Amino acid sequence: MPIPITESEMEEKIIRKRAPGGGIKTTDGATAVERRNVMIDPTGLKLLEWIGDGNLSLGVREAARRLKESGDTAKFSKKRHEDRQKGLAKP
Numbered sequence: 001m002p003i004p005i006t007e008s009e010m011e012e013k014i015i016r017k018r019a020p021g022g023g024i025k026t027t028d029g030a031t032a033v034e035r036r037n038v039m040i041d042p043t044g045l046k047l048l049e050w051i052g053d054g055n056l057s058l059g060v061r062e063a064a065r066r067l068k069e070s071g072d073t074a075k076f077s078k079k080r081h082e083d084r085q086k087g088l089a090k091p
Contacts, residue, residue: 026057026061028058028062038060048063
């Protein structure tokens with residue numbers, strides 16, 4: 001029969017189970033970052049990793065900065081997406 005552990009011992013175990021690379025500083029100096037899971041297509045993945053020089057998170061942050069700087073911050077539009085799929089979207 002396993003020996004029960006205290007609540008503080010359980011909290012300590014949880015704290016020790018950090019993700020690999022956890023605590024590594026960002027290369028662009030971003031400090032207020034949050035861990036998120038996203039679903040992305042292979043083309044987008046390659047592009048964002050390329051923008052981030054192999055670092056996906058950096059590529060995502062840099063792409064977001066570029067969109068903001070260019071003024072292209074409109075919310076997702078089904079029509080715009082469908083036009084893009086058909087090759088009709090304006091650059």
